[in-house]
Amino acid sequence: MPRQTVLVYRELPQPQLARIQAEHEVIQADPRREDQREAFFQALGRVQGMIGSSVRLDAAMLDRAPALRVVSSISVGVDAYPLAALRERGIVLCHTPGVLTESVADLLFGMVLATSRRLCDMASLVREGRWVRNVGPEEYGWDVHGKTLGIVGYGRIGQALARRAALGFGMPVVYHARRPVGSGLPPGKARAAGLDELLEAADFVVLVLPLTDSTRGLIGPQAFARMKPGAILINGARGPIVQERALLDALESGRLRAAGLDVFDVEPLPPDSPLRGHPRILALPHIGSATHETRTAMAAMAVDNLLRVLRGEAPAAAYPLG
Numbered sequence: 001m002p003r004q005t006v007l008v009y010r011e012l013p014q015p016q017l018a019r020i021q022a023e024h025e026v027i028q029a030d031p032r033r034e035d036q037r038e039a040f041f042q043a044l045g046r047v048q049g050m051i052g053s054s055v056r057l058d059a060a061m062l063d064r065a066p067a068l069r070v071v072s073s074i075s076v077g078v079d080a081y082p083l084a085a086l087r088e089r090g091i092v093l094c095h096t097p098g099v100l101t102e103s104v105a106d107l108l109f110g111m112v113l114a115t116s117r118r119l120c121d122m123a124s125l126v127r128e129g130r131w132v133r134n135v136g137p138e139e140y141g142w143d144v145h146g147k148t149l150g151i152v153g154y155g156r157i158g159q160a161l162a163r164r165a166a167l168g169f170g171m172p173v174v175y176h177a178r179r180p181v182g183s184g185l186p187p188g189k190a191r192a193a194g195l196d197e198l199l200e201a202a203d204f205v206v207l208v209l210p211l212t213d214s215t216r217g218l219i220g221p222q223a224f225a226r227m228k229p230g231a232i233l234i235n236g237a238r239g240p241i242v243q244e245r246a247l248l249d250a251l252e253s254g255r256l257r258a259a260g261l262d263v264f265d266v267e268p269l270p271p272d273s274p275l276r277g278h279p280r281i282l283a284l285p286h287i288g289s290a291t292h293e294t295r296t297a298m299a300a301m302a303v304d305n306l307l308r309v310l311r312g313e314a315p316a317a318a319y320p321l322g
């Protein structure tokens with residue numbers, strides 16, 4: 001196989017970078033860094049492969065990359081990629097499903113616990129020296145065990161979350177997916193429902209579905225109006241699935257007790273975002289898959305995918321472009 005050229009647009013662990021360098025020429029340039037932008041666009045003209053994540057690629061970029069054969073994303077979500085433009089040009093898109101499932105489910109369940117038991121507020125009480133008497137009703141949280149968990153998007157991560165909730169915490173699970181899917185749990189532990197029915201039944205609504213044209217803005221004023229008073233919303237999917245103004249209104253009106261957000265319309269969250277200092281929002285810096293073990297596994301899988309396509313072999317996880 002002749003050596004080809006690969007553009008690495010997000011930092012990779014050294015051993016994974018070395019695997020690519022053993023077979024191909026590597027250019028490293030991250031377009032989000034002002035000092036590397038020029039190099040990134042220059043490189044597009046000569047690359048056969050690209051690997052990275054968290055950068056929105058568009059059709060105009062692909063037009064500047066006539067030799068491109070594969071884009072390997074270090075993520076499972078593919079909302080940052082122009083799917084139709086990739087398909088038209090015959091470019092293979094790869095992603096990393098599966099290897100991050102359990103870590104993301106851990107984080108989502110952690111957010112359920114943290115919002116309901118007010119872990120971050122209570123930890124700041126201690127840290128800031130405000131723990132000067134026994135806690136009282138002002139500081140109490142709410143139980144998690146036995147409450148109903150609604151999961152919107154019942155794929156790999158949604159099902160891993162359901163196992164934690166149903167088998168570990170005795171929580172009845174209600175789930176909603178685009179296509180009918182079995183619960184994967186013993187009988188009586190979980191039931192499928194339409195979105196409206198789920199919103200009406202759940203004490204916690206967890207979003208873990210892809211961002212697409214049909215899910216953008218899905219959770220807006222009408223969805224919040226259906227939720228139980230005192231419900232908690234966790235968004236572990238993508239920011240634009242939730243309408244930000246409607247979320248703030250639902251917190252203001254008391255419809256929502258709290259929200260846990262790992263994802264936002266703009267990331268990193270801008271300094272003037274009203275979500276940032278809100279007392280009932282637990283905002284995290286997109287850490288669903290951010291553990292040493294999982295990020296290492298994601299990088300390894302993304303490099304495998306890339307190298308396979310460049311060798312003319314089938315990758316483990318090509319995203320179906322239709």
Ligand SMILES: NC(=O)C1=CN([C@@H]2O[C@H](COP(=O)(O)OP(=O)(O)OC[C@H]3O[C@@H](n4cnc5c(N)ncnc54)[C@H](O)[C@@H]3O)[C@@H](O)[C@H]2O)C=CC1
Binds near residue numbers: 154156176215
């Ligand atoms: N917070 C974070 O760091 C992370 C977030 N994610 C997000 O989680 C998403 C899900 O990942 P997986 O579970 O691996 O994907 P998956 O493809 O296994 O599951 C997605 C589920 O969403 C459902 N779905 C799709 N469109 C829908 C719609 N319009 N209405 C209702 N359900 C719909 C599908 O039927 C499927 O059940 C990713 O696309 C990504 O956006 C993934 C990893 C980390």
Ligand SMILES: O=C(O)C(=O)COP(=O)(O)O
Binds near residue numbers: 286
């Ligand atoms: O795997 C995913 O979809 C993730 O959310 C990982 O984060 P990223 O896409 O790198 O912002």
